[in-house]
Amino acid sequence: MSIISKDISKAVALLNQEELVAIPTETVYGLAGNIYSKKAITSIFETKQRPRFNPLIVHIPSLDYLEKIVDYIPEKAKLLANAFWPGPITLVLKKKNTIPDIITAGKDTVAVRVPNHPTTLELLNQLSFPLAAPSANPFNRISPTKAVHVEDYFKEKIKMVLDGGPCKSGIESTIIGFENDEPIIYRLGSTPIEDLENIVGKIAIKNKKDIAPDAPGMLERHYAPKTKTILTDNLQKAIKDYKGRRIGLLLYDDLLNDEIIDFKIVLSKEKNLQEAASKLYDALHQLDKEDLDIIIAERLPDFGLGKSINDRLSRATKN
16 A cells, blocks of 8 residues: 555654654655654664764744744845745754754754745644755765655655655755855755855855755765666766676766667657656656666766765765
């Protein structure tokens, strides 16, 4: 029996009972629970097999709600929130003491965002608490962008996936922290750095930290298929290097014709980075099911969303 449902009232009831519900967002599906329920938050970490040192993102229904979560909002954080919320940016800000330490991995900051998905905004507005919702996948595995991805991972472990259709952005939110009130990118994501810099000026990037990470998504290996995966600038050489193996290709735009390729997926024939981002994780899920010896991923142009996609692929290919 499927655990996928469009019934928001059922999701509300389960969350009020301290159960977990997978929820849709514009980025990826999240594994959600009441931030004030120790039972629910502990269950998130255990279900995902996620280490406790890796903080969670808190999802709130509106910008107005932010003052209930954080103690201090820098001016540039206000500019970014006003420009991009609801939307795929997460702000890391000084937390109120009411936010449990388990959410923040003991840090005095909390990661928070307003998701841009009508189903989840409706859900949040029917709850008396915000939701912690890391991506609804086992730790380090490929993030889910369809309800069925979550069901495949967790059908024996959670009671419901709230179906909101395929995720439009397709990769996680951009995470921005503040050091001396200046923004700094902790995780590249669905909002390109160029768009952020149009609002607040130049932003530094500090997006890899395996020990006590400042935000989710900073670990060196992440978002990974079970199948060995490599990222390359030279497809022909990589194909030659693995001749005789079952090869799957993940391409940006080129329909490469090569008889030794067993399976290939093109992210965007039109060279559209937004389309490529929206298809990325679903393509990796498909390739991971094809019993391949190797997945060879083509590096994308390193600007805009291409930079974020390359970041995900580089983490997926770390051994």
